[in-house]
Amino acid sequence: MNVTHLECALCGLRHEANVLQNLCITCGKPLLVRYDLDKAAETLTRGSMATRESSLWRYREVLPVVDEANIVSLGEGWTPLFKTDRLAATLAVDLDLYIKDEGQNPTQSFKARGMTAAISMAKELGVKKLAVPSAGNAAGAMAAYAAMAGMEANIFMPADTPRANIVECEQTGANVTLVDGLITDCGAIVAKRKEAEGWFDVSTLKEPYRVEGKKTMGYELAEQFAWTLPDLIMYPTGGGTGLIGMWKAFDEMQQIGWIGSKRPRMVSVQSETCARSCEHSTPANVSQTNSKMLRPSPPAFVFQRRSAISSSSTPSEHRVEPLFLLPTPSLWQP
Numbered sequence: 001m002n003v004t005h006l007e008c009a010l011c012g013l014r015h016e017a018n019v020l021q022n023l024c025i026t027c028g029k030p031l032l033v034r035y036d037l038d039k040a041a042e043t044l045t046r047g048s049m050a051t052r053e054s055s056l057w058r059y060r061e062v063l064p065v066v067d068e069a070n071i072v073s074l075g076e077g078w079t080p081l082f083k084t085d086r087l088a089a090t091l092a093v094d095l096d097l098y099i100k101d102e103g104q105n106p107t108q109s110f111k112a113r114g115m116t117a118a119i120s121m122a123k124e125l126g127v128k129k130l131a132v133p134s135a136g137n138a139a140g141a142m143a144a145y146a147a148m149a150g151m152e153a154n155i156f157m158p159a160d161t162p163r164a165n166i167v168e169c170e171q172t173g174a175n176v177t178l179v180d181g182l183i184t185d186c187g188a189i190v191a192k193r194k195e196a197e198g199w200f201d202v203s204t205l206k207e208p209y210r211v212e213g214k215k216t217m218g219y220e221l222a223e224q225f226a227w228t229l230p231d232l233i234m235y236p237t238g239g240g241t242g243l244i245g246m247w248k249a250f251d252e253m254q255q256i257g258w259i260g261s262k263r264p265r266m267v268s269v270q271s272e273t274c275a276r277s278c279e280h281s282t283p284a285n286v287s288q289t290n291s292k293m294l295r296p297s298p299p300a301f302v303f304q305r306r307s308a309i310s311s312s313s314t315p316s317e318h319r320v321e322p323l324f325l326l327p328t329p330s331l332w333q334p
């Protein structure tokens with residue numbers, strides 16, 4: 001309702017918000033949604049939050065969708081934070097450690113955040129058929145939200161995707177194709193077929209709205225920590241949408257007046273075997289990672305993650321810890 005336009009993340013070119021868009025029409029980079037934040041701030045006040053709904057749509061003023069009737073929601077977001085003292089005690093430094101339990105989202109992952117925004121906007125802009133390449137969780141979320149919206153869902157996943165993800169897509173009525181290859185191969189199939197099939201491509205960072213849903217993790221953290229942000233956020237990174245989204249949320253919240261200029265240090269946690277978020281490299285052999293969900297996206301999108309990471313750390317901290325290992329104490333020290 002307060003959206004002014006879409007803006008290319010690289011060249012800054014302005015794009016219209018009320019028509020379907022994928023990437024920048026001149027440079028092919030992702031588009032970000034821009035809002036009239038002064039107008040948003042008139043009603044999106046700290047004081048107003050107490051009585052709002054327990055979903056990410058509580059931040060309605062800084063989310064897209066003009067007509068509320070187009071919102072496709074399964075109650076996503078506003079997930080709890082758990083203080084994990086026993087885990088913290090196993091570390092060599094004294095710290096308050098929290099886990100934000102994104103597994104409590106519909107379809108059990110924070111992919112639901114991105115999909116509620118993307119599919120609501122697809123509905124508003126008249127889309128009937130969607131397509132997505134996915135490592136599993138995005139597919140499950142897309143299938144559920146497409147079913148809720150009454151849209152056709154076409155999903156392409158690597159053949160070794162966990163069975164649970166495949167079954168949830170099939171059970172919600174999606175057309176599922178298993179591909180003998182990586183998520184990048186799945187993305188290539190979507191890109192090749194989408195025009196002839198009339199599919200709208202909701203690949204990570206190839207449409208403007210999944211970032212908007214995921215940015216609400218940043219808004220929630222500020223609200224849950226009483227309008228402060230943690231010193232450090234460790235984020236399990238795949239395509240990097242959540243990382244980019246949280247960084248965007250911090251900037252928006254500063255303009256709205258919710259927080260100051262201090263930013264958390266962002267630690268992007270990736271599988272050892274995939275291309276690092278902070279480097280312009282081609283994905284290496286990614287078939288060995290423990291988590292099937294954290295496999296890399298095409299390096300074309302790396303520049304944005306890099307700007308979030310490099311604004312929050314020095315080059316020597318552009319390090320990526322092996323998946324699920326906790327960071328070394330030096331990372332936690334100021």
Ligand SMILES: Cc1ncc(COP(=O)(O)O)c(C=O)c1O
Nearest residue numbers: 137236237238239240241242293
């Ligand atoms: C459980 C889980 N965590 C993290 C990620 C990474 O998400 P993002 O694309 O925001 O980096 C994914 C998927 O890629 C996931 O399924």
Ligand SMILES: [Zn+2]
Nearest residue numbers: 008011024027
């Ligand atoms: Zn551009």
